[in-house]
Amino acid sequence: MRQVALFRLGSELFAVNGNVVAHIVVTPQIFQLPLMCPEIFGIFVRDEQPVYLFDLFKVYNLSFDLTLDMAEHVLICRSEAGQVGLPATVLERIVPVESGVLEKAAQVDFSQMQYEFIFDDQKYQLVDVDTLVAALLR
Amino acid sequence: MNRLRMKLVFRLGAVGFSVSIGEIVEILESHPGRPGGENIDKCRFLLGETVCRRGTVPLHDLRRRMQLSSDHGVNDATILVLGDDSRCFGVIADHIDGIFPEAEFVTFSVPFQFVDGAVPVYERIDLWSDEPLVALDFRTLVASWGT
Numbered sequence: 001m002r003q004v005a006l007f008r009l010g011s012e013l014f015a016v017n018g019n020v021v022a023h024i025v026v027t028p029q030i031f032q033l034p035l036m037c038p039e040i041f042g043i044f045v046r047d048e049q050p051v052y053l054f055d056l057f058k059v060y061n062l063s064f065d066l067t068l069d070m071a072e073h074v075l076i077c078r079s080e081a082g083q084v085g086l087p088a089t090v091l092e093r094i095v096p097v098e099s100g101v102l103e104k105a106a107q108v109d110f111s112q113m114q115y116e117f118i119f120d121d122q123k124y125q126l127v128d129v130d131t132l133v134a135a136l137l138r
Numbered sequence: 139m140n141r142l143r144m145k146l147v148f149r150l151g152a153v154g155f156s157v158s159i160g161e162i163v164e165i166l167e168s169h170p171g172r173p174g175g176e177n178i179d180k181c182r183f184l185l186g187e188t189v190c191r192r193g194t195v196p197l198h199d200l201r202r203r204m205q206l207s208s209d210h211g212v213n214d215a216t217i218l219v220l221g222d223d224s225r226c227f228g229v230i231a232d233h234i235d236g237i238f239p240e241a242e243f244v245t246f247s248v249p250f251q252f253v254d255g256a257v258p259v260y261e262r263i264d265l266w267s268d269e270p271l272v273a274l275d276f277r278t279l280v281a282s283w284g285t
Contacts, residue, residue, distance in 0.1 A: 029268075031269060031270050032152065032153065033153070033248075033263065033270060033272060034153060034204035034205055034206055034259075034272065035204060035205060035253060035254050035255055035259055035260075036252055036253065036254060037251075037252055037253070037254045038254070040252050043263075043270050044270075045265055045268045045269070045270060048244060048265060049246075049265075050246050050263060050265065050270055052249070052252055081249035081251055081252070082249060133249075133251050134251070136251040136252060137251055
């Protein structure tokens with residue numbers, strides 16, 4: 001069954017394809033590496049593998065600053081570049097994709113049409129992990 | 139134990155670095171060099187010179203190359219002189235954790251999509267004691283100085 005993970009970061013609502021989510025963990029110690037893209041908030045280690053943590057506020061040009069207090073959890077997702085993390089304040093629920101509606105959203109910075117997942121009258125910005133990774137090359 | 143199959147771990151501020159012992163020529167606890175003056179070349183991240191084995195080698199600013207903030211001066215720092223058969227240069231370390239067997243490190247390539255900037259300064263990280271370290275490579279670093 002195709003599922004969608006719904007989560008909140010600060011006051012913003014996001015959704016991600018549940019099939020790419022490998023783990024959901026309490027945020028471990030985050031390290032900074034020099035010369036990373038601004039969209040990469042930091043890096044942590046899980047199961048002896050590096051996980052690069054995205055700053056979704058920077059990705060979507062939202063005028064908030066991501067803080068560690070805000071990122072209480074991380075959704076660890078599989079991507080073409082390895083494991084990446086999406087920060088979450090609260091994981092709201094995981095629902096079947098058929099329980100909501102996909103709608104086109106406004107175009108954001110990386111020239112690809114974005115979608116919103118409408119569930120229970122709430123709009124969740126749908127995060128496509130591989131699109132985020134590819135967009136860093138722009 | 140083969141000393142060439144070991145790595146040195148050092149820090150600049152909160153960021154950890156690893157470098158193979160085979161690329162280290164000397165570790166200088168004091169700085170008998172000539173920082174500043176005409177030897178500063180910001181375009182090549184050059185801080186000056188340092189004395190090493192009866193000669194002088196360029197002292198490069200790894201902190202600025204990595205875009206890290208600076209709290210320490212040059213004179214109270216430890217200098218790592220890195221080199222191969224053809225050339226050497228020094229970089230500053232705030233703190234040296236020690237020298238450890240390579241078996242303690244697991245190396246990963248940094249996905250190129252995640253790196254900011256056209257010139258690679260490092261291409262790999264080492265995981266060591268659940269901490270990611272910048273894995274320095276002499277030839278990559280030489281190319282990044284712009285010389």
